[in-house]
Amino acid sequence: MRGQQQTASSALAAPGVAPLAVALLGYCALPWHMNQSGGVGLGGWPGAILALKGEEPWLGPIALAFVLAATPFLTRLRGTKAGAWFVAAGAFGIFWIVAQGFSIGHRGWRFEALAALFGAPGPKQAGMGLGALLTVGGLLSLAMRGLAMRGWCRGDGFVVGAIGWIVALILAFVFLPIATILLSAFHDNSGHFAPGLFFEKMTDSSIWGLGCLGGGTACGVAWNTVFLALLVGVLSTALGLAFALIATRTQFRFRGVLRLLTVLPIITPPFVIGLALILLFGRSGAVSNFLFSTFGIPPSRWIYGLPGVLIAQLLAFTPIAFLVMLSVVQGIAPSMEEAAQTLRAKPLQIFNTVTFPLMRPGIANAFLLGFVESMADFGNPLVLGGNFEVLSTKIFFAVVGAATDQGRAAVLSMVLLVFTLGGFAIQQLWVGKKVYTTVTGKGDAGLSLPLPNLVKFGAYLTAIPWGVFTFVVYAIILIGGFVKMMGRDYTPTLEHYATAFSIEGGAGGLHFTGSAWPSFFATAEVALIAAPLTAGLGLLTAWLLTRQNFAGRNAFEFMTLLSFAIPGTVVGVSYILAFNVPPIELTGTAVILVICFVFRNMPVGVRSGIAALSQIDKSLDEASLTLGARSATTLRTVMAPLLRPAMVAALVYSFVRAMTAVSAVIFLVSAEWNMATTYIVGRVDAGEHGLAIAYSSSLIVFMLAIILGIEKLVGQRKLGRRGHAPAPAAPVAAAG
């Protein structure tokens, strides 16, 4: 029956027809450019007509791609030879569209060389629209189909197509922006090549100055950033280790509460902790006032600067270190310690000679993560930094401040990017591989040793005060919105919530009159669109990485995980530099926000997908294949149901990250598409702390509800006696 099936399907649709039809539709029937209002509506001429009318003759050669693609149909070529024509058609078409798109911009030639050759200003055109999108997409699919016909990936068209699309998307939305930043660092602000200026900006003393060592003026912003990051890395690792030891190796009564600690930072927008610190320790903060009225200590601005940012980042990143250290401590097989015990080592000796050395690579890992997270953080330094400047805030003010200097922003971004990529590279290449996992699949009936007393009390002394402090901070976040003004006037009130979330019933139904509603709805909409895209793309990538063998797979993996290490601020700057001008003109739309979220959070989907897929025996895929299911069918009928827990994790995570992100989106929001986080930051800036904290706590509660809702809705299915697949590894990213 398999043979008949095949002939029937190949008669219905010869390979390559569908993508070719889509490309043709895009070229001949849909408007090539974006319309004037920046939308992708139906106004405007298709590319083919523009070329024929002579308005934009450079769109003409695209037709050659269609001639190439049609050749095998006309000459009745099949198989490998037809594939070659398809590849040639796709490659030429995409090359030409990309080349003309980057050469001809709004104001004429985009390269000085071209202007010199053909005369300035040259032809002009707007950004690409729906027609161009479909043409490129169709040609890309056609080329991939051609490669599959030439035997790539065992001739599996779906796999080749998926790889092609993911690579193209990552090139467009991760690499292109970064390349733009690098290029613009070498140009002055009017677009002329100026390498001298680059060196001048790069060696600027405001970046690398060491004045503070001599007791003089402040140090350069790069040193500030590194110094802060080192402190945060060391301290958050120490705290995380203390918490992890208490959670796994003691009978501490409130161990369960520690679990809560791991969820909080994920659903807390990054700057909210800074805000709570202001409400506690600011000049009119609750603690400051208490100290003044009781002990006569005058309130000061000490919280604004290094101490404040450090405390806020520790509060934000200690839970991440805790998650990392938890898996490290749990990964040490009890039998290791039992072996040492039978060799008559004392408890403290065992800890020093066995337990701790086994944890060491994990500690390095946690440190590097804290280091990178601190450098990438934007919200806390923005709220609490004061005169203490770090790279991420400096980049922001170089773009939006009074003295806008894009070249300077680009240079600062490069410095920050080098730092975070360096940390990421060390973590991936060196530490990541050295982590010992002594727990194997075989049962280990041993019991972990209780901690030696010295270590135990050390852990308690570190962790308990900090744990109490964390809960005070979160209590402030929750109750801060219900009083008139923290620190000054504790009269209970619902005024802040009323301002933010009032709903009035009037003519024509409900009116959402609260000031927070527009940004809330915009955020929820963007996050809800981005979440399934992120999860889908991430899991598809994970499947390709774990289940398919293809040339360049390692490079592919590196590409997909790279956006992890790019700080949000850098992403924001690079997006406005890259997508403000043709050929891809997206700034001011919701699309750019969705794209930004998808590509920033995709690595998490990839990781949880890889973790889940490595639990699923590869022979399941193969069994499905030998039963005649193609890879797309296998993915749908076998993999998707088994990947449900990973899907939930990726969905929840990308939704929450999209709701709480601030660093990248603060550059990308527009009047129409303002995000909740940027709105709150604005309120903090304006001194409306009550409103800001009320909105923040509502967001936190809303996200908790959504997380529980998604888990209930998608659910988990028990797979026989083995129970659930282990939860995917803790998502850790260069946030900010």
Next chain:
Amino acid sequence: MIKRYGDVAAVDDVSFEIAPAELVTLLGPSGCGKTTTLRLIAGLEMATEGSIWIGGRDVTHLSAADRDVSMVFQSYALFPHMNVLENVSYGPRVQGATRAKAEEMAHEKLKLIGLAGLEKRAPSELSGGQQQRVAVARALVLEPEVLLFDEPLSNLDAKLRRRVREDIRELQQKLRLTVAYVTHDQEEALAVSDKIIVMSNARIAQVGTPRGLYDEPHSLFVADFIGDATIVEGEVVSLDGGMARVRLAGLEKDLPSRGLKVGPAKLAVRPHGFRIWPADPGRPAIAGRVHKASYLGKHVEYTVETPAGEFFAIDGATERVPAQGTDVWVTLNDQGVALVPA
């Protein structure tokens, strides 16, 4: 066909044919390329060179989904999120059959395999043997031209293994299935096969019937791998037609010459090719000493030290077992002794 990973050939110049309704076993130690060969037939790996034909059609460049081949996996690979019926009807369903038709086909195969009544169970609720049979039913449901088995018994316990292999053989003969079967267990291979392909280091060492391989191994590797054998150095002293007169350690024996010339030669002696005498038998014999003697119920296993080397022998006489260190005399039986070419 040839399969290379980088410079390493996992399957090197392997070529064979499987006749319809024949069960052919790929046998060899782990890492010899037998599973890779099977996966090449299935289309789960693609051959670097060479071609694969199934039923008169060149399938070399077809993907697994397009080949009329089904496979029973070592781990069974039952879909854990589907029940037995859904697992077995999966093949027809993804081929586009209606649910009713697919389930009818599945029911038929489940009945054939003796699992009727367990349709609604999840795979995890079945015993190992039942899971294995579901895997077979699922592979059979599309009535493939070739059925592939990848070490199907390795996850079963020893007792069950014997029964299941008999079931597989019976089913294969009843339905006249064309089967390629991979195993590293020579006893299993001897029991189920019409033909055995012995592989070693990515190449075919010998192809033959179970009896042919056992009685006339082409090489020392095959002699040693199929059933135990003691390799003894000897000498061909004269040739007479197809027979050779072989002398070893004072004994003389007439054996099929198998193309050997006069001169030094190697003999493969099966454990039952030796006869152990507790006292001098009064005819030419090799004197030795018992190094080990294990009583195994129905027979005794001996390791005997002799001037010609260490002999591994079994003996059915279990009433009186010579103790370790006792002097014994060894002669050769007519069965279980063969000259090995090369």
